Amino acid sequence: MSTFDEHHHIENDPSYKGLKVNKGVESVPTVNPDAAKRFLKKKKPRLAIDDYVKGILDGNVTVLSQAVTMVESSKPDHQEIAQQIIEKCLPYAGKSIRLGITGVPGAGKSTFIESMGMHIIRNGGKLAVLAIDPSSERSKGSILGDKTRMEKLSGESNAYIRPSPSAGSLGGVARKTRETIILCEAAGFDTIFIETVGVGQSETAVHSMVDFFLLLMLAGAGDELQGIKRGIMEMADAITINKADGSNKERANLAQAEYRSALHLFPPTKSGWTPEVKTCSSLYHEGIAEIWDMVQEYVELTKNNNYFEANRRSQAKYWMYESINEQLRNHFYQREEIKSGLELNEKLVLNDEKSSFMAAKDLLDKYFKNIK
Amino acid sequence: MSTFDEHHHIENDPSYKGLKVNKGVESVPTVNPDAAKRFLKKKKPRLAIDDYVKGILDGNVTVLSQAVTMVESSKPDHQEIAQQIIEKCLPYAGKSIRLGITGVPGAGKSTFIESMGMHIIRNGGKLAVLAIDPSSERSKGSILGDKTRMEKLSGESNAYIRPSPSAGSLGGVARKTRETIILCEAAGFDTIFIETVGVGQSETAVHSMVDFFLLLMLAGAGDELQGIKRGIMEMADAITINKADGSNKERANLAQAEYRSALHLFPPTKSGWTPEVKTCSSLYHEGIAEIWDMVQEYVELTKNNNYFEANRRSQAKYWMYESINEQLRNHFYQREEIKSGLELNEKLVLNDEKSSFMAAKDLLDKYFKNIK
Structure with missing residues (x-):
């Protein structure tokens, strides 16, 4: 204050040649009103x-990415925006082929996706590669986060x-991926890959959102199979033995x-x-x-026998019911009265x-006593 | 009335030698009070x-059957009795081996069960044969209703x-069967068969309540497989080719x-x-x-490596959660506000x-707006 007064005093001196300092206002605003305006604007969606x-419809990948970010966000206002975009x-x-x-x-999934992806693009296709990996602790980034995994493809x-x-509940992750498919298709991508690791619960989810389900294997069925979950083989529309090169070819x-001889013993598919x-x-x-x-053959066959469309419709229905069931469960298990009683009841059940x-x-x- | 008066009159005549008729009471009860008492008693549980x-613990099959009837009843008071008995x-x-x-x-399930059952009984075993067939319209009686199917066994x-x-929801039928297993075991049955038709949804349910899951097949994998659901083969602990006799043996x-060569390509089991x-x-x-x-070998192996017990415990837990989830769904879909909106929403989803x-x-x- 003393400095201010000093200046003030000096200024009034006619011989003063220094900078003119205006008289201060009584209450100085703590925030620049223009900056505040700009700041508040930033909190709102930019678009x-x-x-x-x-x-998205123009095929603008930057906008697509921003929309997908909204889909993936857990904030209610982002979710509302996302739902409106999706709608x-x-x-x-x-209008795409969805491949799981x-x-x-x-098993070489990244190399396979890169090789297959480049083939599709060279033939005039537009490819979106998504992934479901709810268990991943390497998020945010997940199994596909490492762009170097698909160096060529990511440059296209x-x-x-x-x-x-x-990482989140499988249901949540699956929902987000399924909604992202819709946005990618609207952006003109005519082929969608959905990658998943065949060791957990997510294969059923992926299987329920794709047209064709491909299982990538290695030769020498034995140790390589240790990780694959039982039941996955019977879901597959095709098994591909990867790394069939060099001494591994035979x-x-x-x-x-x-x-081949094993699969012919399996019951026929609905498709x-x-x-x-x-x-x-x-490689x-x-x-x-x-x-x-x-x-392509599969798509032609199933479009002709109407399975393709019927399957898409039954998948949409499945996700509606699955989504309802998941949220009913979530609501139940998050209630305080349930949380407190669950552990004891589980223990009693386990002890007969x-x-x-x-x-x-x-x-x-x-x-239910809390429901009207 | 005239007749009564007439008798009354006659009776008072000292020369009358006929039956003495007592004077009537003013209000004759329309129901015999003793009969009513007996009747009301019958409405209550007899035991x-x-x-x-x-x-049940004495191995009285008549009492066991009555208890199972309580388990199967949908009346709330019967259900309460059933739950207390089960508890x-x-x-x-x-303490049994549960075989699905x-x-x-x-495929010859009845003949197989009869033949296997007689073998078990001849070796000193006590066998209960249950079934899960929610789709059956032939109830009450279902696939096992026809006792002639297992003529020998039913005489033992x-x-x-x-x-x-x-017939009812799969969840309901599965619950009843699972509770019946408990009662049969308490009654001393050391082997429980649970039969199901491998074409529907019930195999997963059966698989989740047995120790060993056996798939009965016929030779000439082709037409015979048409009916089997995909995914069942990977659930099986054993496949048995039935009717290996006569010209069919080869x-x-x-x-x-x-x-055999197909199964060795499957991922290893957890057991x-x-x-x-x-x-x-x-035959x-x-x-x-x-x-x-x-x-028996399987049971020995899995009891030694503790899988047997671990699997039983995880099944009990599974059924607790499965039961919760099923009833949450039932409650939701039975609400008026849901019933009225479901069809429209499903239609909108199917039409994109x-x-x-x-x-x-x-x-x-x-x-949820109705939940406090």
């Missing part, structure tokens, strides 16, 4: 819903690579023959398609074109002191 | 809870055959070899058991003893006019 939609994109979605790709770590303007949504052919076994070398780009041709159904009933009684 | 439990039987249950048997109609005092509970051996493929002729009782020996998740959200919002 209006229609701008998002237009950007407006829905009529433009659906699974296999244990080490007709490829869009998006890592798995951050073993791959043998494995192919074995899997009318007979699951095939192929070999390929993603040397051998057999890749044949696999893509096979997928209470029947599973009585334990369930006791918990449900607590829950 | 007290402890009588049920004692009867008291739980400490005595669990599935296969398409025509150490065999207890109980048809599938009447084909059965061929099928056995094929399935440490390698699924086997056997042949048998239920000529060939190969039956070998299959039973295999089941609304996203699966938005439809789910709109329905859930209606539901």
Whole structure:
């Protein structure tokens, strides 16, 4: 204050040649009003819903990414924006081939996706690569976060690579991925890959959102199979023995023959398609074109016998019911009265002191008495 | 009235030698009070809870059947009695081998069960045969209702055959069967068969309540497989090619070899058991003893590596959560506000006019606003 007064005093001196300092106002605003205005504007979405939609329909990948970020956000206002975008994109979605790709770590999924992806792009396709990996602790980034995994593909303007949504419940991650498919399709991507690691619960989720499900394997069925979950083989529309190159080629052919004879014992699929076994070398780009041709054949067959469309519709229905069931469960298990009783009831059940159904009933009684 | 008065009059005549008729009371009760008492008593359970439990523990099959009827009843008071009986039987249950048997109609399940069952009984075992067949319209009676199907077995005092509970939701039928297992075990049955038709949704349910899951097949993998659901083969602890007799024997051996090489490509089971493929002729009782020996081997292996007990515990837990989830769903879908909105939302989803998740959200919002 003394300094101010000093200046003030000096200023009034006619001989003063220094900077003119205006008299201060009584209450100085603590925040610059212009900056505040700009700041508040930034908190709002940078784009209006229609701008998002237009950007997506124009194939603008930056806008697409921003919309996907909204889809993945857990904030309610972001979610509302996301739902509005999705709603407006829905009529433009659906016109793609959705391919699920699974296999244990080490089966060579990234190299396969890169090789197959480049093949598709060279043939004029537009490819989006998504992933479901709810268990990943390497998020935000997940299994696909490391862009160096698909160096060539990530440099292509007709490829869009998006890592798995951050770790969360499988239901949540699956929902986000399924909504991202819609946005990618509306943005003009005609091929969607959804990658997953074939060791957890996510294969059923992926299987329920794709047209074709491909299981990537290695030759020498034995140790390599240790990780694969039982039941996945019977979901596959095709098994591909990867790394069929060099000294491994013979073993791959043998494995192919074995899997072929195994698959013919399986019950027929609902699609009318007979699951095939192929070999390929993603590293040397051998057999890749044949696999893509096979997928095209599948699409042609199932579009002709109407399974393709019927399956899409039943998937949409499945996700509606699945989403309802998941949220009913979430609501239940998050209630305080349930949290407090769950552990004890589980313990009683495990010790054969209470029947599973009585334990369930006791918990449900607590829950339902709060419903009008 | 005139007749009565007449008699009355006559009676007072000293010369009257006929039957003496007492003077009537003013208000004749319309129901005999003694009969009413007996009738009301009949409406109550004939046995007290402890009588049920004692009867079951004594191995009284009549009492067991009455208790199972309570389990299967949908009346709330019967359900309460059932739960109390189960609770008291739980400490005595669990000491059996639970075997799931599935296969398409025509695979010869009844003949197999009869042949295997007689083998078990001849070796001193006590066998209960239950079934899960929620789809059956032939109830009450279901696939096992026709006792002639297992003529020999049903005449044995150490065999207890109980048809599938009447048609209802799979969850409901599964619950009833699982509770019936407990009662049968408490009654001293050391082997429980649970039969199901391998074409529906019930195999997963059966698989989740048994120690060993056996898939019954026929030779000539082709047409016979049409009915089997995909995914069942990977659940099986053993595949048995039935009807391996006469001119069919060679084909059965061929099928056995094929399935063996197919199964070795499957991922290993959690139990440490390698699924086997056997042949048998239920009609000529060939190969039956070998299959039973295999089941014993499995039990020995898994009791030694603790999988047996761990699996039982995880099944009990599974059923607690499954029961909760089922009843949450039932409650939701039975609400008026949901019933009225469900069809429209499903239609919008199927026509790509609304996203699966938005439809789910709109329905859930209606539901949750009624919860305190």
